[in-house]
Amino acid sequence: xxxxxxxxxxxxxxxxxxxxxxxxxxxxxxxxxxxxxxxxxxxxxxxxxxxxxxxxxxxxxxxxxxxxxxxxxxxxxxxxxxxxxxxxxxxxxxxxxxxxxxxxxxxxxxxxxxxxxxxxxxxxxxxxxxxxxxxxxxxxxxxxxxxxxxxxxxxxxxxxxxxxxxxxxxxxxxxxxxxxxxxxxxxxxxxxxxxxxxxxxxxxxxxxxxxxxxxxxxxxxxxxxxxxxxxxxxxxxxxxxxxxxxxxxxxxxxxxxxxxxxxxxxxxxxxxxxxxxxxxxxxxxxxxxxxxxxxxxxxxxxxxxxxxxxxxxxxxxxxxxxxxxxxxxxxxxxxxxxxxxxxxxxxxxxxxxxxxxxxxxxxxxxxxxxxxxxxxxxxxxxxxxxxxxxxxxxxxxxx
Amino acid sequence: xxxxxxxxxxxxxxxxxxxxxxxxxxxxxxxxxxxxxxxxxxxxxxxxxxxxxxxxxxxxxxxxxxxxxxxxxxxxxxxxxxxxxxxxxxxxxxxxxxxxxxxxxxxxxxxxxxxxxxxxxxxxxxxxxxxxxxxxxxxxxxxxxxxxxxxxxxxxxxxxxxxxxxxxxxxxxxxxxxxxxxxxxxxxxxxxxxxxxxxxxxxxxxxxxxxxxxxxxxxxxxxxxxxxxxxxxxxxxxxxxxxxxxxxxxxxxxxxxxxxxxxxxxxxxxxxxxxxxxxxxxxxxxxxxxxxxxxxxxxxxxxxxxxxxxxxxxxxxxxxxxxxxxx
Numbered sequence: 001x002x003x004x005x006x007x008x009x010x011x012x013x014x015x016x017x018x019x020x021x022x023x024x025x026x027x028x029x030x031x032x033x034x035x036x037x038x039x040x041x042x043x044x045x046x047x048x049x050x051x052x053x054x055x056x057x058x059x060x061x062x063x064x065x066x067x068x069x070x071x072x073x074x075x076x077x078x079x080x081x082x083x084x085x086x087x088x089x090x091x092x093x094x095x096x097x098x099x100x101x102x103x104x105x106x107x108x109x110x111x112x113x114x115x116x117x118x119x120x121x122x123x124x125x126x127x128x129x130x131x132x133x134x135x136x137x138x139x140x141x142x143x144x145x146x147x148x149x150x151x152x153x154x155x156x157x158x159x160x161x162x163x164x165x166x167x168x169x170x171x172x173x174x175x176x177x178x179x180x181x182x183x184x185x186x187x188x189x190x191x192x193x194x195x196x197x198x199x200x201x202x203x204x205x206x207x208x209x210x211x212x213x214x215x216x217x218x219x220x221x222x223x224x225x226x227x228x229x230x231x232x233x234x235x236x237x238x239x240x241x242x243x244x245x246x247x248x249x250x251x252x253x254x255x256x257x258x259x260x261x262x263x264x265x266x267x268x269x270x271x272x273x274x275x276x277x278x279x280x281x282x283x284x285x286x287x288x289x290x291x292x293x294x295x296x297x298x299x300x301x302x303x304x305x306x307x308x309x310x311x312x313x314x315x316x317x318x319x320x321x322x323x324x325x326x327x328x329x330x331x332x333x334x335x336x337x338x339x340x341x342x343x344x345x346x347x348x349x350x351x352x353x354x355x356x357x358x359x360x361x362x363x364x365x366x367x368x369x370x371x372x373x374x375x376x377x378x379x380x381x382x383x384x385x386x387x388x389x390x391x392x393x394x395x396x397x398x399x
Numbered sequence: 400x401x402x403x404x405x406x407x408x409x410x411x412x413x414x415x416x417x418x419x420x421x422x423x424x425x426x427x428x429x430x431x432x433x434x435x436x437x438x439x440x441x442x443x444x445x446x447x448x449x450x451x452x453x454x455x456x457x458x459x460x461x462x463x464x465x466x467x468x469x470x471x472x473x474x475x476x477x478x479x480x481x482x483x484x485x486x487x488x489x490x491x492x493x494x495x496x497x498x499x500x501x502x503x504x505x506x507x508x509x510x511x512x513x514x515x516x517x518x519x520x521x522x523x524x525x526x527x528x529x530x531x532x533x534x535x536x537x538x539x540x541x542x543x544x545x546x547x548x549x550x551x552x553x554x555x556x557x558x559x560x561x562x563x564x565x566x567x568x569x570x571x572x573x574x575x576x577x578x579x580x581x582x583x584x585x586x587x588x589x590x591x592x593x594x595x596x597x598x599x600x601x602x603x604x605x606x607x608x609x610x611x612x613x614x615x616x617x618x619x620x621x622x623x624x625x626x627x628x629x630x631x632x633x634x635x636x637x638x639x640x641x642x643x644x645x646x647x648x649x650x651x652x653x654x655x656x657x658x659x660x661x662x663x664x665x666x667x668x669x670x671x672x673x674x675x676x677x678x679x680x681x682x683x684x685x686x687x688x689x690x691x692x693x694x695x696x697x698x699x700x701x702x703x704x705x706x707x708x709x710x711x712x713x714x715x716x717x718x719x720x721x722x723x724x725x726x
C-alpha cells in the first residue's frame with residue numbers, strides 16, 4: 001500500500017528565496033569528514049546499557065540524511081567520509097588524507113589528537129568541530145582558530161548543575177573524585193562553579209575503585225560495605241558531587257552513601273547535551289528517527305555528531321556561499337543559528353568558538369531540569385551564564 | 400438504578416446541552432490526556448470530554464461542520480468525531496505514520512496529512528479513507544494548509560526549514576521555499592494571495608506570495624522585558640474581515656495582533672502559558688487559544704483585543720476547532 005519507492009526521485013522544483021540572507025547555494029557537492037579513533041571506552045556498569053561500538057558516527061550519518069533531505073530541494077549534495085583510526089594507529093596520516101578532499105571535519109577526538117590535527121598545515125583553513133572532549137583548555141589557553149566546539153565544556157556542565165543546586169539551596173557539596181585527568185578537570189570546573197553560584201565544598205576526597213567491579217556473584221556485598229566506609233565522617237552536606245568520568249564507582253554511590261544524600265556530577269544527576277530520555281521541544285522526533293536508523297538509543301555523542309553535521313548544513317544552506325571561508329564567516333556571524341531540539345536557536349561564542357546551548361539535567365530514568373535556571377541573568381544570552389564568559393576566557397583569538 | 404446525585408448531574412448536563420443549542424461548540428485536543436474537550440461557547444462550561452486514541456494533536460472541521468477529524472499521532476490513525484453525537488464514530492488507518500497536522504479541502508473530499516516521522520504528506524480520499532497519494536517532502540512535516548480555491552497545498556517541514564508548495568491537481572511539488580528554523584504552521588490569507596508560515600525557533604513569520612513563491616516580508620516579534628528566544632510563533636489565524644492576524648507566541652505566553660495590510664504588530668495579548676494553536680469563533684467575535692502548559696484555553700475578545708476568560712481543559716491542550724451553533 002505504501003508508495004514510498006519513488007519518493008526520492010521527485011524532480012527539483014522552483015527554488016525561491018527573496019531575502020538575501022536566505023539565498024541558497026545551488027548545485028554544490030559537499031564532502032564532510034568524520035575523524036575518530038578507537039579509544040578505550042569504559043565498560044557500562046549496568047547490563048541494561050549496551051556496549052556501543054559506533055557511538056558518534058551514527059549521529060553523523062543521521063545528520064547527513066537530514067542535510068541531504070534539505071539539499072535535494074536546493075540542488076545540494078552531501079557526502080560523509082568516515083575515518084576511525086585504530087587505537088595505536090597513525091591518525092595524522094589519516095587526517096592528512098581526509099584534509100586533501102575536505103576542510104569540514106567532525107572531530108570525535110581526545111584533546112591531544114585534536115590539537116595535533118588542528119595544528120597541521122593542511123588544516124589551517126579547515127572548520128573542525130569537536131564533538132567529544134569537554135576539556136576546557138582546548139577552548140581556553142589551547143584554543144585554535146580552526147577549532148569549534150559543539151560538545152559542552154566541563155565548566156558548562158558544572159555551572160548547569162550548580163545553578164540547579166542554587167535553586168534548590170543545596171549549597172554544601174561533598175566532593176568525591178577519581179584520579180584520571182578528566183576527573184581532575186571536572187573537579188576544577190565544579191570548584192569554580194561552586195564559587196560562581198554561591199555553594200561551597202565541605203570536603204574533597206579521592207576514591208580509587210577498580211573499574212569492572214561489577215555487581216556479579218557477591219559483588220554487591222563488597223560494594224554495599226565499601227561505599228559507606230568511603231563516604232563516612234564527612235562534614236554536614238546537602239549533596240554528594242562525584243567526578244568519575246570512567247564510570248568506576250559513581251553509580252555505586254546511589255543508595256549506599258554513609259548518610260542518605262542525593263548524588264550529582266558524572267553519575268546520579270548528570271549535566272548533558274543530550275539523553276535518550278529527552279523528549280521536549282520535539283526531541284522525541286530525533287529520538288525516533290535515530291532509533292529507526294540504528295535500533296539503539298541516541299547517546300550524547302551521537303547527538304553532538306548529528307549537531308555538528310547540522311551546523312555545516314545550516315552554514316551551507318543559508319550563507320549563500322560555496323567556499324569554506326564563506327561558511328566559516330557565516331558560522332561566526334550573528335545571523336547564524338542551529339536548532340537542536342532545545343527550544344531555541346544556538347550559536348557560537350566568538351571568544352572561544354563554543355556553541356552556547358541549554359544543558360539537560362537528568363537522572364537515571366527521567367529528565368529533572370534544564371539549565372540555565374530561571375533567575376540567572378546575562379546581558380546578551382542567558383546560556384552564556386554556563387561556562388566561560390568573554391571577560392574570563394583564556395583564549396587569545398580575536399574575531 | 401442511578402443514584403439521585405448522578406441523576407441530578409445528568410439532568411443538569413442534558414439541560415445545559417439543550418438550552419445552548421444556539422451556542423457554538425469549542426473542541427480542544429488534549430495531547431497528554433488522549434481526549435478532546437468540548438466546551439459550550441455561551442456558558443464556557445465543558446459539555447463533554449471525548450476519549451480518543453493516543454496523542455491527539457491537529458484537528459480539522461469538515462466544511463459542513465458535521466465531522467471533526469483528529470490526528471492520532473501515537474496510534475498512526477485519524478479519529479473522526481461526529482459533532483452532534485460528540486463521539487468517535489470511526490477511524491482512518493491509512494493516515495500514514497505519526498500524523499501531526501491535517502487540512503481538509505473546501506470541497507470536503509480530500510484530507511491532507513503531515514506524517515511527522517516519515518517525511519511525507521499523505522493525501523486521503525475522505526469517502527473511502529484510502530490513501531490516494533503520498534508526496535515526499537522535507538524532514539518532520541508539520542503544518543498543512545489548502546488554498547481557498549483548493550488548487551494549492553502547503554506543507555512545512557520542521558527539520559528542513561521549508562514550506563513546500565504542492566499542486567493539488569498533480570500532487571507535485573511546485574516550489575520549496577526556505578524559511579527560518581523549525582517552521583510550524585502555514586495559513587492562507589482569506590484572499591488566498593499569501594501564505595503565512597511561522598518559524599518556531601527562528602522566531603519569525605514569513606509571508607510568502609502564493610503566486611510567485613517569494614518571501615514578501617518577515618515578521619519579527621519584540622516585547623520589552625521578554626527574552627527574544629521566548630518569542631516563538633506557532634498558530635496563526637485571521638479575523639473574518641481578513642484585516643488582522645492573531646499569532647500565538649508559545650513560551651512568551653502572548654498572542655501577537657498583526658495588521659495584514661501594513662504588517663505592523665499592533666498588540667501583544669497576555670494569555671496562559673505556552674499558547675500553541677488558536678481558532679476564531681465562526682461569527683468572528685472571539686479567538687480561542689490553547690495554552691499547553693496551563694491546561695486551559697484563553698478566550699480573547701477580537702474587537703477589544705482583551706483576554707476575557709480562561710477555561711480549564713485537559714492536559715497539554717494542543718489544537719482548537721469550533722462548530723457554529725444552529726441559528
